[in-house]
Amino acid sequence: MVGDIEMTRDLEAWSVLSLALQPVAPPPELRGRLMGSIERSARFRPFSRDLARWFDLTERAARDLLARVDDPAAWEPGVGPILGFMHFAPGPRVAPAHCGLVRMKDRARVPLHRHVEREVTLVLEGGVVDGDGTRYGPGQALEMPPGSAHTLRVVGNPEALLAVVQADIDVIAG
């Protein structure tokens, strides 16, 4: 933080320089803007622990990741039913698998496919419906072991937000 000054040992003393400043009252709209941001980000707060567990992240890393969902600059544009993708590095138990947050269109369908590797889909918003009719909603995860096959349908309003371990698949039927 500081060049060759041992500031960290004297943080409380240094704060006196801030205390000496004339306080500046923020404009009222800034408070509203902050509370709006908090409200939006709060919708993901219940899932940070699940995200951390499934992707071997620290809870801090999971929270930081979820805090970026509303930042348009954090997203790469997607193709077709994929509206956007945000890569993130998982923890060592999941690496080197590629992981990301993915925004998908409502009613997007993934045809029958077989998983070459383990795949995890954690729903953060909206949902997915497995080929057997099981619906997975926010906070629920669908884990597909290597060799398993299924179809998938996305349910969103108007889109779904998923955290996924990207794994190779073989499409069986279109």
Add this chain to the structure above:
Amino acid sequence: MPAKDDQELMGRIAAGDRDSIAGLYDRYAPLLLATAVRMLGGRREAQDLLHDVFLEVWHHADEFDAARGTLRTWLLVRLRSRALDLLGRAGVTRTRPLEDVAGIEEHVDPRELPAATADRIAIRQGLEKLEPVVREILELTYFRDLTAQAVADRLGVPVGTVKSRLVRGLDALRALLHDGEGSERDGG
């Protein structure tokens, strides 16, 4: 506010209590915004920074530990760190020089200024008793993150002089902090 209360407050924020983060904002935003304006110069940049710091607090309130320092300083450390990141990026420059000490207050609508507390007045009076060069060394170090060598180059004095005056200045800050311990009541 006692440390135990601060810990409880941050615990409530960590649990998702919106009223608690709003209360924290109301209490500390004026102090943090003053520091942000002082560091960045521009009020718009400072307000954006304040927003981002409180959003960070919302996400990381559980990391506060009252045993390691005051909540006020914990918040200031986050703000300062982000401000220095912004200053370090090529595209962001101060819109007002740090040396323009009085400039900030001159450009603020007096109706926006919270009343000065006795603690703050005492701290300001204490700082004014310091040699101007000591004050300048402290401010360049804290608000601009300059190394002792950079401060020495800027002021045209030997680096040893900067270091010795920094020690003296820090002693004075500690004494002022001790004298004004009640200032935590209103967030500064």
